[in-house]
Amino acid sequence: MAEVRRTVIELLGQLGSSREARQYLKQFSRIEETRFAVVKVGGAVMQDDLDELAAALAFLHRLGLTPIVLHGAGPQLDEAMQAAGVPVEKRDGLRVTTEEVMAVARPVIYRANMALVDALEARGVRARGILHGVFEASLADRERLGLVGQVERVELEPVRKAIQAGALPVVACLGESPSGQVMNINADIAARELVWSVKPHKVIFLTGTGGLLDGSGRVISAISLTTDYEHLLAQPWVHSGMRLKLEQIHDMLEKLPPDTSVSITSAANLTRELFTHTGAGTLIRRGERIDW
Numbered sequence: 452m453a454e455v456r457r458t459v460i461e462l463l464g465q466l467g468s469s470r471e472a473r474q475y476l477k478q479f480s481r482i483e484e485t486r487f488a489v490v491k492v493g494g495a496v497m498q499d500d501l502d503e504l505a506a507a508l509a510f511l512h513r514l515g516l517t518p519i520v521l522h523g524a525g526p527q528l529d530e531a532m533q534a535a536g537v538p539v540e541k542r543d544g545l546r547v548t549t550e551e552v553m554a555v556a557r558p559v560i561y562r563a564n565m566a567l568v569d570a571l572e573a574r575g576v577r578a579r580g581i582l583h584g585v586f587e588a589s590l591a592d593r594e595r596l597g598l599v600g601q602v603e604r605v606e607l608e609p610v611r612k613a614i615q616a617g618a619l620p621v622v623a624c625l626g627e628s629p630s631g632q633v634m635n636i637n638a639d640i641a642a643r644e645l646v647w648s649v650k651p652h653k654v655i656f657l658t659g660t661g662g663l664l665d666g667s668g669r670v671i672s673a674i675s676l677t678t679d680y681e682h683l684l685a686q687p688w689v690h691s692g693m694r695l696k697l698e699q700i701h702d703m704l705e706k707l708p709p710d711t712s713v714s715i716t717s718a719a720n721l722t723r724e725l726f727t728h729t730g731a732g733t734l735i736r737r738g739e740r741i742d743w
């Protein structure tokens with residue numbers, strides 16, 4: 452209990468004025484409870500910032516907000532494959548998933564999922580690991596990519612059921628064919644499909660860098676796609692990874708209601724990003740220019 456108190460005090464300490472925080476809390480609480488936020492957590496964050504991540508998610512849950520968490524396990528998988536002597540191969544940015552790779556990947560993904568669920572439950576938050584049953588998939592290209600899944604349909608029932616039961620859903624990036632063949636789904640693609648299906652108020656990407664970085668390595672505070680997108684893509688410092696991310700977010704937001712926003716931040720800055728005007732990370736909107 453003392454620890455829970457400490458966490459709350461610590462997190463509140465990050466916030467600006469309490470009026471600001473209350474305003475956002477009110478705004479987020481008005482949204483239907485299953486549509487508050489989808490939080491995509493990269494595998495690196497799961498590995499390096501698990502404690503901070505669990506603390507930030509637990510804080511939201513204690514405020515009565517239930518984010519839907521989707522996680523990858525890329526670095527964990529790379530490590531396990533190296534240990535098993537299985538070479539890592541990527542094509543078109545996707546992990547070639549032979550049966551041998553899948554044999555290594557499946558338990559690694561399960562373990563990453565359990566680690567987060569355990570960390571949340573250790574903080575007194577009910578959490579439910581959802582390993583299967585969300586992404587119905589077909590083989591994207593068996594010859595070239597092996598067991599890489601292409602999402603055909605998203606089933607939200609397991610996610611909704613978890614939230615209704617008061618548990619925080621923690622979804623893994625695995626898909627299945629209707630007859631149960633397990634497939635590996637790229638985490639960014641899974642996030643996009645989940646977001647399109649949930650239509651959340653906030654889409655949050657938790658990364659190690661805590662936002663998109665400009666030419667001098669500083670976090671860009673806000674991007675309005677209508678006014679800044681072309682200009683940004685023309686910048687020499689927008690390298691391929693960032694370009695890809697921007698393009699993905701652009702496509703994602705295009706199919707969502709205009710008041711949806713994307714925040715890219717870190718586990719440690721999540722609370723500040725959500726509950727202050729200035730935030731701590733990169734806020735991306737489709738609409739009109741917003742103040743930087």
Ligand code: ARG
Pocket residue numbers: 475672673712714724725726727728729730731732733734
């Ligand atoms: N708290 C608000 C939100 O989450 C605004 C965040 C602003 N963030 C920023 N990086 N400019 O929607």
